[in-house]
Amino acid sequence: MKIRFLGTGTSVGVPQIGCDCPTCTSSDPRDRRNRCGLHVLCSPGRGFLVDTPPEMRLACVAYGVKDVESVLITHAHMDHIGGFDDIRRFNTINGETVPCDPNSPGANGRTFRIIGKPMNCYALPETIEQMHRIFSYISNVGGQNGLFRPQINFTDNTSPFSVCGIEVEALKVVHGDFPCCGYLMRDAVRGKSAAYIPDCHVIPEDVLAKLHGVDLMILNCLRERQHPTHLTFERSMAYMREIAPKEGRFVHMCHDYTHVQWLEKLAGTQIRPAFDGEEIEI
Numbered sequence: 001m002k003i004r005f006l007g008t009g010t011s012v013g014v015p016q017i018g019c020d021c022p023t024c025t026s027s028d029p030r031d032r033r034n035r036c037g038l039h040v041l042c043s044p045g046r047g048f049l050v051d052t053p054p055e056m057r058l059a060c061v062a063y064g065v066k067d068v069e070s071v072l073i074t075h076a077h078m079d080h081i082g083g084f085d086d087i088r089r090f091n092t093i094n095g096e097t098v099p100c101d102p103n104s105p106g107a108n109g110r111t112f113r114i115i116g117k118p119m120n121c122y123a124l125p126e127t128i129e130q131m132h133r134i135f136s137y138i139s140n141v142g143g144q145n146g147l148f149r150p151q152i153n154f155t156d157n158t159s160p161f162s163v164c165g166i167e168v169e170a171l172k173v174v175h176g177d178f179p180c181c182g183y184l185m186r187d188a189v190r191g192k193s194a195a196y197i198p199d200c201h202v203i204p205e206d207v208l209a210k211l212h213g214v215d216l217m218i219l220n221c222l223r224e225r226q227h228p229t230h231l232t233f234e235r236s237m238a239y240m241r242e243i244a245p246k247e248g249r250f251v252h253m254c255h256d257y258t259h260v261q262w263l264e265k266l267a268g269t270q271i272r273p274a275f276d277g278e279e280i281e282i
Helices: 056-063 084-093 125-134 205-211 233-243 259-265
Strands: 002-007 037-043 046-050 070-072 096-099 112-115 119-123 152-156 161-163 166-172 181-187 192-197 216-220 247-251 271-273 279-281
Touching: 002 056, 037 056, 056 084, 084 119, 119 125, 119 161, 125 152, 166 205, 181 205, 205 233, 216 233, 233 247, 259 271
Parallel strands: 046 070, 070 119, 119 152, 192 216, 216 247, 247 271
Antiparallel strands: 002 037, 002 279, 037 046, 096 112, 161 166, 166 181, 181 192
16 A cells, blocks of 8 residues: 655645745745645555545646545545546546547547546545535536536445455544544555544544554644644644554644754654655555
């Protein structure tokens, strides 16, 4: 299982618009933090996304992401779903090429068309309702006459499920009063596990028990100053100590610290700040 960070920044991204702080003006590419998302490559040619942030298309192009069979959504805040419309490209990549009359609507003179393959999107029931309201034009049918629309089968994630051979369990967390979850991913064949919680400010005790000893824990860590709906450095570190992962990464970081400053703060621990494009194999 290879995990690629498509983005590691907070909801406004880094650099922030109109900011000239040391992080936002840094020349270190690790200080450029798009909104949070993951690509998980399960085996050659098979993978899935966790969240579809606004910069998802740019990240997929930059990192050569093309193997996407499903998408998992943590919650329906726009910094995690703003790129959802671009899922339609993966419907096309995974689709079937069929012959057609070059004079038929949408053929534009071509002798073939691509029938997109619908994709499963796993989310909490409340999140599925929100997605239907935000993206009211999306169904599992797609467009007609050459028009492209995301083809999605929205799927309740409240029971464990399997994606590309990876066992997945949704983990409900507290993110203000907004429905939100993280995901625990297990590769049963290799006996490896990873967990991803990009947004929350409280992790329930039953979820902590499931996370204990994971190989890789990816957790939000906004900043040191308190925030009503996100974890701060002190609380993130406390959770990391309780979870005791073999390796940890912080995501959803604002512009208060550069990547180098985060490395200095985390020296002597198994935790590191993630950076856009980083790939970890477990």
